[in-house]
Amino acid sequence: MAMASLARRRAGTLLSSSSRKYSSILSRRGFASGSDDNDVVVIGGGPGGYVAAIKAAQLGLKTTCIEKRGTLGGTCLNVGCIPSKALLHSSHLYHEAKHSFANHGVKFASVEVDLPAMMGQKDKAVGNLTKGIEGLFKKNKVNYVKGYGKFVSPSEVSVDTIDGGNTTVKGKHIIIATGSDVKSLPGITIDEERIVSSTGALTLKEIPQKLVVIGAGYIGLEMGSVWGRLGSEVTVVEFAADIVPSMDGEVRKQFQRGLEKQKMKFMLKTKVVSVDTTGKGVKLTLEPAAGGKQTTLEADVVLVSAGRVPFTAGLELEKIGVETDKGGRILVNERFASNVPGVYAIGDVIPGPMLAHKAEEDGVACVEYIAGKVGHVDYDMVPGVCYTHPEVASVGKTEEQAKALGVEYRVGKFPFMANSRAKAIDDAEGVVKIIAEKESDRILGVHIMAPNAGELIHEAVLAMQYGASSEDVARMCHAHPTMSEAVKEAAMATYDKPIHI
Numbered sequence: 001m002a003m004a005s006l007a008r009r010r011a012g013t014l015l016s017s018s019s020r021k022y023s024s025i026l027s028r029r030g031f032a033s034g035s036d037d038n039d040v041v042v043i044g045g046g047p048g049g050y051v052a053a054i055k056a057a058q059l060g061l062k063t064t065c066i067e068k069r070g071t072l073g074g075t076c077l078n079v080g081c082i083p084s085k086a087l088l089h090s091s092h093l094y095h096e097a098k099h100s101f102a103n104h105g106v107k108f109a110s111v112e113v114d115l116p117a118m119m120g121q122k123d124k125a126v127g128n129l130t131k132g133i134e135g136l137f138k139k140n141k142v143n144y145v146k147g148y149g150k151f152v153s154p155s156e157v158s159v160d161t162i163d164g165g166n167t168t169v170k171g172k173h174i175i176i177a178t179g180s181d182v183k184s185l186p187g188i189t190i191d192e193e194r195i196v197s198s199t200g201a202l203t204l205k206e207i208p209q210k211l212v213v214i215g216a217g218y219i220g221l222e223m224g225s226v227w228g229r230l231g232s233e234v235t236v237v238e239f240a241a242d243i244v245p246s247m248d249g250e251v252r253k254q255f256q257r258g259l260e261k262q263k264m265k266f267m268l269k270t271k272v273v274s275v276d277t278t279g280k281g282v283k284l285t286l287e288p289a290a291g292g293k294q295t296t297l298e299a300d301v302v303l304v305s306a307g308r309v310p311f312t313a314g315l316e317l318e319k320i321g322v323e324t325d326k327g328g329r330i331l332v333n334e335r336f337a338s339n340v341p342g343v344y345a346i347g348d349v350i351p352g353p354m355l356a357h358k359a360e361e362d363g364v365a366c367v368e369y370i371a372g373k374v375g376h377v378d379y380d381m382v383p384g385v386c387y388t389h390p391e392v393a394s395v396g397k398t399e400e401q402a403k404a405l406g407v408e409y410r411v412g413k414f415p416f417m418a419n420s421r422a423k424a425i426d427d428a429e430g431v432v433k434i435i436a437e438k439e440s441d442r443i444l445g446v447h448i449m450a451p452n453a454g455e456l457i458h459e460a461v462l463a464m465q466y467g468a469s470s471e472d473v474a475r476m477c478h479a480h481p482t483m484s485e486a487v488k489e490a491a492m493a494t495y496d497k498p499i500h501i
């Protein structure tokens with residue numbers, strides 16, 4: 001099925017490869033040619049919105065992007081993926097310098113954290129990248145309006161501009177790419193100082209002595225790792241029985257053990273009943289998820305990371321009748337079209353994984369459809385990466401999902417303890433696990449825990465997208481010595497036997 005979709009997509013590209021033929025298609029469809037109206041208006045300049053806007057312009061469509069925050073890049077670049085990865089890297093360097101460099105014969109008299117400098121490095125990375133997108137808008141002739149957009153009609157958006165003015169932007173096709181916001185918990189008020197969301201956790205002025213994290217998902221474990229490495233005592237309170245419930249169970253167990261070795265504490269099957277901020281610190285009252293005896297926990301800072309919710313506040317969707325589900329996500333068809341003709345939605349604001357790369361794929365496919373081409377996003381092939389150390393990356397089915405589907409499958413595993421590169425660099429915690437259908441040997445899922453799992457996973461994505469078997473991967477020559485050889489060995493272990501263990 002995956003191959004068929006790729007072929008369809010290629011056919012779409014080939015069909016419209018001549019720009020002359022293409023512009024005649026556009027004029028037949030009534031796209032703008034010189035008038036003030038846009039072909040495409042994108043509301044939201046995050047990874048979904050800005051990528052959609054650039055791609056639309058590249059396809060020859062007159063495009064405007066409206067963004068309220070004053071900088072482009074959305075949650076991801078401003079307060080998400082990028083600043084968190086900057087702090088994860090800086091805190092990892094500190095942790096390595098303190099705990100591992102001596103093993104490699106590199107010694108310091110002392111190592112200290114300069115938190116303002118660390119934050120400065122993060123802010124520099126964010127600033128450069130967000131300005132870079134403005135440059136890409138100019139290069140691709142995307143019109144950029146800074147302000148808060150709301151629907152007047154399905155083809156008109158009124159914008160309260162950030163300089164205090166108002167303007168109306170018209171377009172034949174309007175794409176909603178307004179992203180998501182922090183999910184708040186009842187009775188817990190986020191003040192971004194003592195009770196913080198991920199945004200506050202990215203800008204703490206001091207290293208908290210005690211940090212309590214509510215929710216053992218991606219944000220909780222990444223930001224918990226940052227502050228834990230810098231010296232905070234981190235306790236993660238999770239409602240479910242497991243951390244990152246969506247992860248493959250076996251890999252997750254190993255992951256949790258690794259985080260515990262880094263001194264992260266977990267209170268699973270536990271809920272926070274209330275938080276009290278009247279004293280100097282924060283006092284949390286906890287209770288077993290199933291009910292029972294209450295306990296208390298003290299913290300200097302509490303991070304609320306219990307998920308995110310779609311953001312559509314102030315858009316006035318009700319005025320034009322756009323349908324949403326119970327959780328507020330905009331309902332779209334496979335072409336990203338809502339129930340209102342000419343209005344589309346992409347990224348975190350629609351159902352599906354809340355990930356930047358998925359939002360980008362949505363954006364490209366959506367404008368390809370608008371331009372009369374064929375777009376495609378295969379949500380089963382969207383990789384997920386938790387950027388802790390080691391990283392944990394996965395694509396496709398977990399073993400639990402394969403079991404639930406009733407598929408007969410084989411599992412092949414290879415630990416990094418037996419990988420020569422991992423041993424050479426003394427960073428050998430982790431495993432590659434491959435799940436393949438028994439009869440066809442077709443790969444169903446790959447789960448990798450390794451220092452650079454977020455890079456390694458793409459071999460698996462490519463293999464799965466092309467419908468590869470584990471034997472296909474095992475028979476590919478992998479350079480030595482590389483961490484990638486563990487993927488080859490796990491593939492060998494899936495269809496036959498590995499060599500190095």
Ligand SMILES: Cc1cc2nc3c(=O)[nH]c(=O)nc-3n(C[C@H](O)[C@H](O)[C@H](O)COP(=O)(O)OP(=O)(O)OC[C@H]3O[C@@H](n4cnc5c(N)ncnc54)[C@H](O)[C@@H]3O)c2cc1C
Binds near residue numbers: 068073081147198348
């Ligand atoms: C701390 C953190 C770390 C993350 N790390 C990762 C990661 O490593 N990898 C990953 O894949 N994902 C990560 N994510 C998730 C990722 O940020 C989102 O999936 C992604 O940003 C979604 O893109 P989007 O374009 O749909 O929405 P957003 O990025 O949320 O962008 C929406 C934009 O729309 C604007 N907007 C909203 N309403 C209006 C309006 N009415 N008018 C004008 N503008 C409006 C907003 O200001 C915002 O800039 C992380 C998220 C967080 C919070």
Ligand SMILES: NC(=O)c1ccc[n+]([C@@H]2O[C@H](COP(=O)([O-])OP(=O)(O)OC[C@H]3O[C@@H](n4cnc5c(N)ncnc54)[C@H](O)[C@@H]3O)[C@@H](O)[C@H]2O)c1
Binds near residue numbers: 216217306
């Ligand atoms: N590396 C990445 O790709 C990355 C990094 C950060 C964020 N993100 C995205 O951002 C989104 C939000 O991240 P997140 O970590 O907030 O959400 P999440 O959905 O990943 O995890 C939330 C966790 O909180 C738990 N939870 C929910 N309510 C709770 C409660 N009342 N008490 C205790 N635990 C509770 C859930 O069981 C879950 O384990 C995710 O969808 C994720 O895809 C991705």
